[in-house]
Amino acid sequence: MRRKLTVQVYRNHINARGLQYIDLLMLHITSPDCNIIKVWRQLETLCFASKLIRNIGLSGVSVSKLEDVSRIAVIKPFAVQARSNPYAPEVKLLQFCLSRDILFIALSPLDFANSNGLLLKEGVVVDIAEDHSVMPAQVLLGWALQRQTLPVPNTLNIEHVKQNIMLANVWLSDSELDAINQLYSA
Secondary structure, eight states, X not given: OOSOOOHHHHHHHHHHTTOSOEEXXXXXXXXXXXXXXXXXXXXXXXXXXXXXXXXXXXXXXXXXXXXXXXXXXXXXXXXXXXXXXXXXXXXXXXXXXXXXXXEEEEEXXXXXXXXXXXXXXXXXXXXXXXXXTSOHHHHHHHHHHHTTOXXXXXXXXXHHHHHXXXXXXXOOOHHHHHHHHHXXXX
């Protein structure tokens, strides 16, 4: 981070939005050269000094960087955010998070970049959706939830939002989960 994190910067940011605190501040790692230890320690200082930030997390981080932070963290990461779907399940990162009680936020759980909705059209996903009388997106969100991730689908379509909310009606069997997991190795 180029600008030093200060309590006053965050106090101004929070006040400008009419908030009392930030519940979760995610640090997005965009460069492999980022001194993540230094930045994490600054975030911890900010949390301790101000009480303006309740939890801190990481986005775009590798397992090795997360291990580095975990070794020195006084405040453990509350959450890790990464792209995750059956084509790119981020198994090692998820296992690391689960083993340390870190929330795994799954971005793009319904597809991946430049695929034109291919995941939603996968035969196994469509077949499972038909068996449950739901949409393929609901199957993929169910898969994500049953992996103990928090899926964050991206849609501006109100009908899709409503369908995603109806997810409670979808519970996949072990064999259905295994069939979806096979998409990664296909």
